[in-house]
Amino acid sequence: SIPSSSDAEQLPGEQHARSVLRESFLRCLLAMANKKIQFQMYERVKVEATFRASDIDVLNFQVSDLHTPIGVQKEALIRCQDVISFTFDA
Amino acid sequence: MQCGWPLLGPLQWMRYVNKQVKVKAGKDEERRGWLLTVDPVSASLVLVNFGEEEGRASVQVVMGHAVEEVEVLQEADEETTERLRTSFLPPETRTLDP
Structure with missing residues (x-):
């Protein structure tokens, strides 16, 4: 994403914060693998699936056994x- | 915090970490939990709610694009901070010390 500050002095601190936050998020994704996840989507749609993977930009999730209203x-x-x-239980 | 959540940036997001927050996302929906982290790429929030049982936790991830409002409720005490810190660490962290 775009750096929120062009101030060169702030950059190392910002990059450090970014890496700390990202590492923690990636560990969370790792913990999610192969777990049952409940998705809350728009229009009050709720579906359940087994989480497998996410792409690096968090644009898509790969899931298995997606329970939709018309079948699995x-x-x-x-x-x-x-x-x-x-949501999921850790 | 009103809107613009994805634009805040890492230093601002850092200020919400280890706080109990109330997040508004979607239509009139509200979620609460301890903020573990914010993904700097998607601005998604990871909220943790600890269960009664030791080591059990329910995790809720709110996608950054859906966030409407984030409000801090309280700061974590030492015990909660420690539980948050260790919640997703691998079972065995290899140390590089000889």
């Missing part, structure tokens, strides 16, 4: 733009 989709990609939030 063995493998699927979920567009992150369609998701409001998702």
